[in-house]
Amino acid sequence: MIENNNETDEKNDFFSMLSKLPGMPEDPAGQMLVICRPKVEGCGEDCFLALQKDERFFCGVFDGCGGSGGKVYPAFGGHTGAWAASRAAAASAGEWFLSGFQNKNKEAPELASYVRKYLKTCKEQDTGGQVLLGSLSKDFPTTIAAFCMNDTKGNIVDFYWCGDSRCYVLDKDGLHQVTADDSAVQDAMQNLREDAAMTNVASASQDFILHRGTKKIRKPAVILAATDGCFGYLLSPMEWERTLLETMHCASSEEKWMDLLDERIGKVSGDDYTLTAWPHGFRSFTEMKQTFEARLSFLEKNYPAAESEEELFRQWEKYRNGYESMLAECKEDPERGWE
Amino acid sequence: MALKMTYNVDMCFCIDATGSMGPVISKVKENAISFYQDVTREMERKQKSLDHMRVRVIVFRDYVADEEPMMVSRFFDLPAQAVQFEACINSIEANGGGDEPEDGLEALAYAIRSDWTKEGTKRRNIIVVWTDASTHAIGYAKEQPKYPKGMPADFNELTKWWGDSQMEPYIKNAAKRLVLFAPDAPYWKQITSTWNNVIHYPSTAGKGLQEYTYKEIVDAICNSI
Numbered sequence: 101m102i103e104n105n106n107e108t109d110e111k112n113d114f115f116s117m118l119s120k121l122p123g124m125p126e127d128p129a130g131q132m133l134v135i136c137r138p139k140v141e142g143c144g145e146d147c148f149l150a151l152q153k154d155e156r157f158f159c160g161v162f163d164g165c166g167g168s169g170g171k172v173y174p175a176f177g178g179h180t181g182a183w184a185a186s187r188a189a190a191a192s193a194g195e196w197f198l199s200g201f202q203n204k205n206k207e208a209p210e211l212a213s214y215v216r217k218y219l220k221t222c223k224e225q226d227t228g229g230q231v232l233l234g235s236l237s238k239d240f241p242t243t244i245a246a247f248c249m250n251d252t253k254g255n256i257v258d259f260y261w262c263g264d265s266r267c268y269v270l271d272k273d274g275l276h277q278v279t280a281d282d283s284a285v286q287d288a289m290q291n292l293r294e295d296a297a298m299t300n301v302a303s304a305s306q307d308f309i310l311h312r313g314t315k316k317i318r319k320p321a322v323i324l325a326a327t328d329g330c331f332g333y334l335l336s337p338m339e340w341e342r343t344l345l346e347t348m349h350c351a352s353s354e355e356k357w358m359d360l361l362d363e364r365i366g367k368v369s370g371d372d373y374t375l376t377a378w379p380h381g382f383r384s385f386t387e388m389k390q391t392f393e394a395r396l397s398f399l400e401k402n403y404p405a406a407e408s409e410e411e412l413f414r415q416w417e418k419y420r421n422g423y424e425s426m427l428a429e430c431k432e433d434p435e436r437g438w439e
Numbered sequence: 440m441a442l443k444m445t446y447n448v449d450m451c452f453c454i455d456a457t458g459s460m461g462p463v464i465s466k467v468k469e470n471a472i473s474f475y476q477d478v479t480r481e482m483e484r485k486q487k488s489l490d491h492m493r494v495r496v497i498v499f500r501d502y503v504a505d506e507e508p509m510m511v512s513r514f515f516d517l518p519a520q521a522v523q524f525e526a527c528i529n530s531i532e533a534n535g536g537g538d539e540p541e542d543g544l545e546a547l548a549y550a551i552r553s554d555w556t557k558e559g560t561k562r563r564n565i566i567v568v569w570t571d572a573s574t575h576a577i578g579y580a581k582e583q584p585k586y587p588k589g590m591p592a593d594f595n596e597l598t599k600w601w602g603d604s605q606m607e608p609y610i611k612n613a614a615k616r617l618v619l620f621a622p623d624a625p626y627w628k629q630i631t632s633t634w635n636n637v638i639h640y641p642s643t644a645g646k647g648l649q650e651y652t653y654k655e656i657v658d659a660i661c662n663s664i
Contacts, residue, residue, distance in 0.1 A: 140484060166661075168638075233623070234637035236616065284604035285613060292444075293560055294613035296604075297636055335442055335560075368444075370487035406442060409560075 114221060115176055118187040122147040122374075132159060133354050133377040135362045139329075139370070143179075145169075146327050146374040147186040149193050149246075155253065158197040160246025161374045162186035163265050163327035165301060168238040175225035184222050185242035189302060192218035193246060211260055212310035215244070215302055223304040241303040244310060245279060245325040247378070255317045255380075262310050263301040264291075264328050269426055271321040272391055274399075275341035276426040278315060288337050288423070289416040295332070315426065319381030320391055329373030330365055336412055338403040338419050345396040354385050445490040447559030449514065450475065452528075453497045453546040455570035457505075457536025464533040467569045467620075471496070471528050474567065474657070475517055481661040490559060492517045496527050499546035502580030504537025509587070511549055536572075543574035544597060544626060548590055551600045552609050562614045571642060573624035594626065601634050612636075 122136050132152070138144025145164035151157060164182030176184045192214040199214075222240045243263025249256065259267050261279040269276045277288060282300035285291040302308045317323065324344075331340045343364050351357035358377075365373050382388040403419060406412040452471050456464065475494055482489055493514040502508040515524040550566045577597055580586050591597040604612050616636050621627040623641040631639040 139487075231641065233639040233641060234617075234619070234631045235635050236638040294611070295561055296613035333444060335444060370446075409442065412442065 114225065117191060118176070118184055121187040121190050122149070131354065131379050133358050133379070134375070135358050135365070136374040137362060137366060138372045143183070144372045145180065145182040145186055146329065146372040147190040148374050148376055149190040150376055151194060151197050153198070155251050156200070156249065157252055158193060158246065158248045159325060159376045159378055160190065160193055160244060160260070161265055161325045161327050161376055162189045163243040163263065163372070163374070165238070165241040165243065165263070168236050169241040171232060173226060181222070181240045182242065185219060185240035185303070188218040188222050188240065189215050189242045189244055215310060219302065219304040238301070239304040241301045243327065244302055247323055247325060255319055257315050257317050257323060259313045259315060260310055262308055263298050266326055266331070268324040268326065269317060269321050270324060270344060271318060272395055274395060274422050275337070275344065277423060278426045279311070279313070280427055289413065289420070292332065292334070292336065317380060320388070321380050322388070323378045323380055324375060326375040327373055329369045329371035330375050333368045333370055336416060337423050338399065338415055342399050342403070345392050345399065348389060348392060349396055354379070444561060445559040446488065446561045447491040447556045448489055448563045448565065449553065449556050450494045450565045450567065451497065451550040451553050452494065453499060453543070453550050453566065453568040454531060455541055455543060455572060456498045456531050456533050457500045457541050457572065458534050459536060459571055460533040463571065464531065468528050468531060470569070472525050477657045478661055481657050487661070491556070493556065494524055495553060497546045497549050498531055499542055500535050501537045501541050502545070502583045502586050505535040508542060508585055509545060509549070514554065539572055540575045541570065541572045542580060543568065543570050543572070543621070544577040544594070545587070545590055548577065548597055548600060555610060562611065563616060564610050564614045565616045565618065567618045569620045571622065573622060574626045594629070598634065603635060
């Protein structure tokens with residue numbers, strides 16, 4: 101990553117590298133769709149990474165945690181630790197992904213060790229200053245939600261996550277949360293109201309767990325990774341699925357779908373928001389829309405906009421089995437171990 | 440009518456008003472008054488909207504040494520009652536205190552048992568403590584005539600009052616935040632290392648808060664709303 105021997109130049113190089121993120125690659129990863137919208141232009145603490153190499157791709161979102169990583173660092177141009185952390189995690193994932201090709205015959209070091217190395221490098225740029233203590237204060241905290249395929253024609257997907265960013269699978273049966281939040285509150289509906297503190301997040305302050313799970317996806321489906329700015333300001337997971345499908349229904353192309361989704365989320369979100377979507381197994385956008393038409397009608401009939409919290413929670417109790425079905429199945433693979 | 444998310448924030452300011460705070464009390468009062476304004480401004484900058492904000496004030500000294508060891512206000516609705524809130528803050532004078540430790544834990548106990556709002560879809564309950572002193576053990580002054588009834592018997596009970604994800608008797612675990620401007624001294628240190636949802640700026644007597652650290656505190660609060 102950093103090859104310059106001069107310490108000052110190394111720091112500048114590192115900052116310079118992070119400053120270029122996030123950015124759409126010149127050769128976007130296949131049909132990868134991305135929204136990355138900072139709440140305040142130039143100060144966004146979200147980042148994403150979308151890479152494809154031969155038949156492999158990696159796609160992830162990273163949400164620097166401004167609440168606990170609000171410390172400002174001169175070494176990062178006056179940006180916060182949260183700003184640097186999400187970019188460092190994205191950069192580390194990029195290096196990890198590409199190293200898999202450079203060392204094709206060797207077992208690649210785990211993604212978590214790359215993330216740790218980059219966050220440690222962030223910490224090394226810190227030139228001191230005031231110390232903040234307590235469980236709410238962390239050095240360079242960020243969430244991670246990512247998915248990776250070794251064969252884009254296949255249906256085996258690896259998911260990586262920590263914190264409260266999420267991966268989802270959207271198929272003809274509806275929206276399914278795949279990754280379990282690292283939060284004191286596991287109920288997705290309840291967590292929208294409580295906005296509970298995270299119990300595990302990547303940072304340079306303390307060790308963390310980067311979960312990994314493997315899932316066989318039934319094609320066709322859209323695989324998504326999203327920061328909580330996308331779904332955390334809606335009233336319910338049902339509204340999140342309706343938002344995805346209604347905007348798809350109104351769109352004439354994948355790009356237009358993302359534009360409409362961006363507009364809808366932007367109206368309600370109080371945070372930066374980032375989403376990546378990978379349509380998997382559709383021959384065209386028209387086919388994708390057709391696949392979800394019946395589901396949208398079902399949603400509109402059975403889960404319309406509620407007029408009371410009681411009604412909303414009644415809907416949730418009916419909806420959650422399907423929504424959580426992949427959450428239960430996507431356990432960490434014990435043979436591959438914890439990172 | 441369609442439902443919408445609403446955000447309600449309650450803040451409780453616990454201010455040490457003993458004699459040793461004399462050199463910094465003006466700054467603390469200024470911070471207390473500007474804190475809600477800065478939070479509101481920062482929230483607007485981040486395009487986050489607050490539906491309702493309330494603030495209350497707890498002034499603490501020492502039950503053994505002082506005539507007025509604890510003064511507790513009601514919640515003020517902001518901005519509607521900003522004038523009354525500022526008048527309340529401006530009436531604080533630093534005096535008394537006796538020995539160096541003060542009765543900050545009793546103030547914290549009062550704060551935890553505030554009448555936190557039950558309105559709104561999302562809530563934040565934020566306690567901010569300003570002090571330049573360590574604190575007596577809770578109950579140190581329990582034989583004093585003005586010592587209130589119903590206080591925790593010891594620090595362990597106070598810890599239970601603060602609660603955790605399994606137990607939240609007085610303040611919702613997900614909603615609560617504790618911001619300490621306090622020395623890295625006994626009890627404050629223990630709170631920082633063992634209680635959840637705490638951010639601690641280790642303060643030094645007679646020294647103001649550096650601007651960028653204050654900004655971080657405001658950011659931390661705003662980003663967690």
